[in-house]
Amino acid sequence: MTFALLIEQLLNGVQLGVMLFLMAAGLTLIFGVMGLINLAHGSLYMVGAFACASVAALTGSFWLGLVASLAAAAAAGALIEITVIRRLYQRDHLDQVLATFALILIFSEGTRWLFGSFPLYLDIPPLLQGAVGLPGGAQYPVYRLAIILAGALVAFGLYALISKTRLGMRIRAGESDREMIAALGVDIRTLYTLVFALGAALAGLAGAMVGALQSVQVGMGEPVLILAFVVIVIGGIGSIKGALVGALLVGSVDTLGRFLLPQALALMVPPDQAGLIGGALASMLIYILMAIILAVKPRGLFPAQA
Amino acid sequence: MKTFLKAATLTLTLGASSLAMAEPVKIGLITTLSGGGAGLGVDTRDGFMLAIKQSGNKDITVITEDDAQKPELAVQIADKMIQSDKVDILTGIVWSNLLMAVVPGAVAQGKIYVSTNAAPAALAGEKCDPLYFNAAYQNDNLHEAMGEYANKVYKKMFIMAPNYPAGKDSLTGFKRYYKGELANEVYTKVGQTDYAAEIAQIRASGADAAFVFLPGGMGIAFMKQYAQSGVKIPVIGPGFSFSQDVLPAIGDAALGAKASGQWAKDLDNAANKKFVPAFQAEYGRLPSIYAVQAYDAAQLILAAASKASVKDVKAFTTELSKADIQSPRGKFKFNTNRHPIQDIYLTEVVKDNGTLTNKIVEKIFTDHGDAYAKDCKK
Numbered sequence: 313m314t315f316a317l318l319i320e321q322l323l324n325g326v327q328l329g330v331m332l333f334l335m336a337a338g339l340t341l342i343f344g345v346m347g348l349i350n351l352a353h354g355s356l357y358m359v360g361a362f363a364c365a366s367v368a369a370l371t372g373s374f375w376l377g378l379v380a381s382l383a384a385a386a387a388a389g390a391l392i393e394i395t396v397i398r399r400l401y402q403r404d405h406l407d408q409v410l411a412t413f414a415l416i417l418i419f420s421e422g423t424r425w426l427f428g429s430f431p432l433y434l435d436i437p438p439l440l441q442g443a444v445g446l447p448g449g450a451q452y453p454v455y456r457l458a459i460i461l462a463g464a465l466v467a468f469g470l471y472a473l474i475s476k477t478r479l480g481m482r483i484r485a486g487e488s489d490r491e492m493i494a495a496l497g498v499d500i501r502t503l504y505t506l507v508f509a510l511g512a513a514l515a516g517l518a519g520a521m522v523g524a525l526q527s528v529q530v531g532m533g534e535p536v537l538i539l540a541f542v543v544i545v546i547g548g549i550g551s552i553k554g555a556l557v558g559a560l561l562v563g564s565v566d567t568l569g570r571f572l573l574p575q576a577l578a579l580m581v582p583p584d585q586a587g588l589i590g591g592a593l594a595s596m597l598i599y600i601l602m603a604i605i606l607a608v609k610p611r612g613l614f615p616a617q618a
Numbered sequence: 619m620k621t622f623l624k625a626a627t628l629t630l631t632l633g634a635s636s637l638a639m640a641e642p643v644k645i646g647l648i649t650t651l652s653g654g655g656a657g658l659g660v661d662t663r664d665g666f667m668l669a670i671k672q673s674g675n676k677d678i679t680v681i682t683e684d685d686a687q688k689p690e691l692a693v694q695i696a697d698k699m700i701q702s703d704k705v706d707i708l709t710g711i712v713w714s715n716l717l718m719a720v721v722p723g724a725v726a727q728g729k730i731y732v733s734t735n736a737a738p739a740a741l742a743g744e745k746c747d748p749l750y751f752n753a754a755y756q757n758d759n760l761h762e763a764m765g766e767y768a769n770k771v772y773k774k775m776f777i778m779a780p781n782y783p784a785g786k787d788s789l790t791g792f793k794r795y796y797k798g799e800l801a802n803e804v805y806t807k808v809g810q811t812d813y814a815a816e817i818a819q820i821r822a823s824g825a826d827a828a829f830v831f832l833p834g835g836m837g838i839a840f841m842k843q844y845a846q847s848g849v850k851i852p853v854i855g856p857g858f859s860f861s862q863d864v865l866p867a868i869g870d871a872a873l874g875a876k877a878s879g880q881w882a883k884d885l886d887n888a889a890n891k892k893f894v895p896a897f898q899a900e901y902g903r904l905p906s907i908y909a910v911q912a913y914d915a916a917q918l919i920l921a922a923a924s925k926a927s928v929k930d931v932k933a934f935t936t937e938l939s940k941a942d943i944q945s946p947r948g949k950f951k952f953n954t955n956r957h958p959i960q961d962i963y964l965t966e967v968v969k970d971n972g973t974l975t976n977k978i979v980e981k982i983f984t985d986h987g988d989a990y991a992k993d994c995k996k
Contacts (some may be wrong), residue, residue, distance in 0.1 A: 317822045323813035327658045331812075421652065429656035431867035436846060443848030451821070453846040456814065525752075527838035528812045528869050531653050534846055535809055574804065584789075584803045591781045591805035 316450035322564065323446075327456045329563025330463025334518035335540040335545070336555040337470060338511030342361040342551030345486045345507050348397065349405050353515055353540065354533025355419035360385040360516025361523035361532060362423060363433040374437035378520050385516020386509040398501070400534040416534070424530050433528040434520075459521055467556055474552065483507060487550065505524065538581050542598055546605050550610030557613055562598050569597040627903050634767065642677040643921065643926040646699035648692055648720070649710035649734075651684035654835055655672070657863040658712045658908050659684070662734050664901050665909030666669035666710065669916035671895065678923070679877065680707065687712075689719040696720045708927040709915055712908070714738040714784050718902035726789055727866065728931060732919060734912040739787055743990035749931065751865040751938055752957045753915035755880060756988035757784060758791030760856035763962040763982045764829055765795030765876035774799045775852070778816060780832065781805035787841075788831040794989065799958060803823035808888075811839045814847075819985050821849045833858045838867045845871030852876070857976070862906035865974040872967045872974060879909045879965050881947045882976045904975060908948050917943040953987045955994035962986050 339353050364386035368377035379544070392415060400408045436455045443451040474480035482503055485493040494500045519533070526532070543562050546553025574590025605613065649664060650659035650892055663682055670678055681703055685692040689978060692711060699705045708724050711717045717736035722730050725747045729971045742745070742756050768775055777800065779785035789803060804816055817840075821827050830853055832840050836860045844853060844871040857879030860872055867990040884903060893913065897905040905913075922928075922937035939952050953959050962983040965976040 314822075317953055320818045320821075321815055324818060327814065328812055392661055424652065424656065427650070429660050430863060431657065431835060433867045433869050436842075443846065451848040453843075453848065455846055504762045522811075525839065525843055527835040527842075527864075529838075529867075530656070531836050532811070532835070535811065536989065571808075571819060583800070587780065587803040587805050588786075591807070595781070595807040 314601050316446070319446060321453060321567055323452055323456070323460070325458050325564030325567035326560060327563070328567055330460050331518055331522055332536075332539055332543050332563055333556050333559035333562070334466060334514050335461055335536055336543040336559050337466070337552055338514040339540050340544040340547070340550055340552060340555045341483075341593045342511045343544070345483055346397075346504055348400060349408045350397070350413070350511075352392065352419065353511070353535065354416035354537035355416050356385045356389055356512040356515040357519035357522075357532070357533040357536060358419065359388045360519030361393045362432065362526045363516065364520035364523055366427070367433040368434055369432070374435070374524065376590075377433060377434070378517070379557045381520035382513045386513040387521070388516075389512020390505055390509040392577060393559035396398055397508060408472070411554060420530050422530060427530075428558070429526040429530070431523045434528050436524045440577075455525065462517075462521065466517070468584075469554055479503075479506070505568040539598075542602050544612075546612055548614040551614040554612055554614035561601070565601050566594070566598050569594040573597070622679065624921040641923075642679070642930055643707065643919070643923050643928045644676065644703065645680045645703045646696070646703065646705035646708045647680055647682045647710040648684070648685050648695050648708065649680075650687045650712050651891035653687050655687045658735070658906075661863055661906045661909040662710055662712060662912040665905060666734065666916045668897055668900055668909075669899075669913045669920065669995055673920050675920060675923075676921070677904055682710075685711065685716060687716070687927075689716050689929070692716040693719050693723065694846070696724055697837075700729055700805055701725065701858070705721070706730065707919060709737050709919075710912070711736055713834060715782075717759050718729070720772050721747075721750055730928075730931065730935060732915045732938070734915045735752070735908055736891060737957065738783065739990055742957055742988055743993035744995075746955045746990075746994035746996055748935060748956075750956065751918070751952070753918055754764065754958070755913040755960070756957045756990065758785045758794070759962060759986060759988060760792030760858070760878045761788045761831065762795050763964075763986070763991075764854055766858060766982055767876070768792075768796050769798060769829065770827060774801050776801045776804075776820050776823045776827045776828040777828050778804040778806060778820075778828065778832075780808045780810070780836065782808045784832060792829055795990070798828075802956070806836075810836060813840045813843050815843055815849045816840075820844075820851055821847070823851075825851060827852045830855045834864065838864050841868045841871045841875075850882055857907055858905060858963065860965075860974065860976060863908070865976075869974070870969075873969065874966045877967075878982060879907060879960055879976065880960050880962050882963065882965050882978045884977055885946065885948060885963075887946070887948045888907075889944040890948070893946040906958035913947050914943060914947070914950065919947070941947060949981065949985070953991045955988070955991040957988055957991065959985050959987045991994075 323440040342350050360381035364377035364381035367380035368374050383577045415603050416423050440458050543558040547558030574586050574593045577586035625636050649662045683695045712735045714736040730749050735754045737752045737757045739839050757818045777789055779788045854876045857877045860875050860877045921942045923933055924936045941952050951959050964979045964982050966979050968977045986993040
């Protein structure tokens with residue numbers, strides 16, 4: 313039984329990691345290519361979840377909702393890139409943080425104005441309902457396995473896009489020298505809008521998939537945003553590979569910490585105390601991990617630019 | 619003769635009106651209307667305003683402001699309401715940490731506070747105040763009731779709450795009555811949204827049932843994930859985990875869940891039969907427990923205002939403590955620490971005409987007070 317529990321918790325860690333990867337990939341891509349800190353990334357996650365929930369409620373199909381979430385988040389991303397973000401590339405990071413923080417407030421209250429203050433309902437599609445048996449006697453929800461699979465597909469797709477296609481080549485070129493690629497005749501403004509919309513669509517997809525597991529409500533993006541920042545700082549800002557490794561690391565450490573720490577402490581102190589101290593320590597664990605990694609490798613595990 | 623009659627009628631009307639309303643009353647309603655917790659605040663405001671509207675009382679003014687669930691903002695608003703708006707009574711705060719920031723200062727300035735929800739232990743015992751009333755419950759009450767219920771039905775319990783003061787009060791309240799074996803006691807992060815690790819522990823614990831206190835979005839996330847996990851151990855909790863504001867978002871995953879509450883939609887009394895349809899007609903949705911609590915807080919203030927002047931704080935609070943109202947909860951009176959003495963029921967989530975709601979199963983406690991009243995000497 314303990315072995316089955318361990319397997320289950322490891323899968324939980326991977327699943328949390330994959331979900332964080334979808335958030336962190338867009339964030340790190342935008343930072344890597346445009347040098348922009350986008351605090352409103354969590355709002356795009358929320359836009360994806362709300363789009364999926366409302367389309368699923370209207371049509372009865374989660375899959376249409378999923379498509380809608382990609383479209384809505386990408387559209388919202390492109391819109392704010394053209395109207396607001398474009399003016400921030402030349403500014404320093406403080407201006408970017410201020411402006412994108414303002415976007416968080418606008419998105420949150422705008423969403424409340426449209427959808428009201430009560431959480432929306434979004435259910436898992438019938439195809440992915442329930443749990444399956446794993447070797448060793450454990451049971452695992454199908455939907456969480458599907459999230460792991462979707463995350464792996466996105467990771468592979470991003471790798472192929474960036475290393476094998478012309479667009480990817482331009483993105484890489486934009487990362488290393490934006491003046492030069494503009495001089496070579498590449499339309500850098502459209503490229504930036506595209507990259508921003510791609511990052512936004514990934515956040516929207518994460519929001520829609522997670523929305524079926526959690527509650528679709530205003531403000532749902534911000535807690536995930538903080539974790540996504542931890543992930544990209546650990547992985548090395550601007551690196552997709554770093555985001556993947558960082559996300560899996562954070563997911564596993566957080567999940568296993570929540571599970572193992574209270575148990576380890578229970579050997580030393582009474583169980584109610586162990587729960588309290590273990591719970592508090594577990595929530596600090598990923599930040600301790602980040603501090604240690606930054607002490608050893610100040611630019612993260614896979615620094616993007618030399 | 620005619621003049622005399624006129625004069626007499628005039629005196630009578632004047633007399634009657636001065637009896638009905640001693641003085642205009644200004645109420646400051648501070649509640650959460652933005653951010654993730656706004657659902658609770660919206661219900662609080664709507665419940666409160668329904669009672670004011672039904673009374674038709676023109677001498678009552680209510681000023682509403684949003685605290686965004688931030689203690690520092692709540693304190694600023696309270697100061698502004700007391701100093702520049704000159705309110706007589708404050709009410710509406712949903713969260714215990716915000717209440718703790720506002721109430722001591724407000725009562726020190728001689729303002730009356732009637733709580734519509736938050737009821738931290740710290741203000742129920744030794745540090746109680748003659749100007750602080752709670753129209754909802756004491757924080758521990760609903761958890762105590764589930765402890766009592768679990769005693770009868772289960773032998774081994776898994777218990778879980780967020781790691782913050784109300785979470786600790788919750789498990790303390792539960793353990794005050796539950797005497798069986800504890801499989802595990804888990805504290806989660808406040809605002810946590812993924813419970814896979816905890817659900818795996820519940821599965822492995824071999825408990826008969828899990829007692830879970832996770833208010834708002836946390837509870838929605840937990841219940842949806844629990845339903846998908848294939849774990850068959852029943853989940854029970856205090857009423858907040860399955861209240862009307864979160865049920866639509868949890869969906870059918872909540873069906874059959876047992877919880878405790880001092881009110882449910884189907885409670886059989888005249889006031890409740892009037893309240894539920896009136897709320898539905900006004901706002902187009904079912905009321906939650908937060909709406910009922912705020913409705914009663916407004917009724918309490920209205921009842922006191924019809925008997926005494928709010929400028930005479932002593933007379934007004936004496937009238938308030940009589941609690942002369944028809945509550946949708948049925949029996950309602952104040953304890954010596956000005957917290958309610960009321961019945962607490964076991965409820966079950968059912969589907970009624972396609973809408974998820976709570977139905978009363980049985981009574982757990984009759985005339986239940988709280989553990990702190992004996993320490994309140996003021």
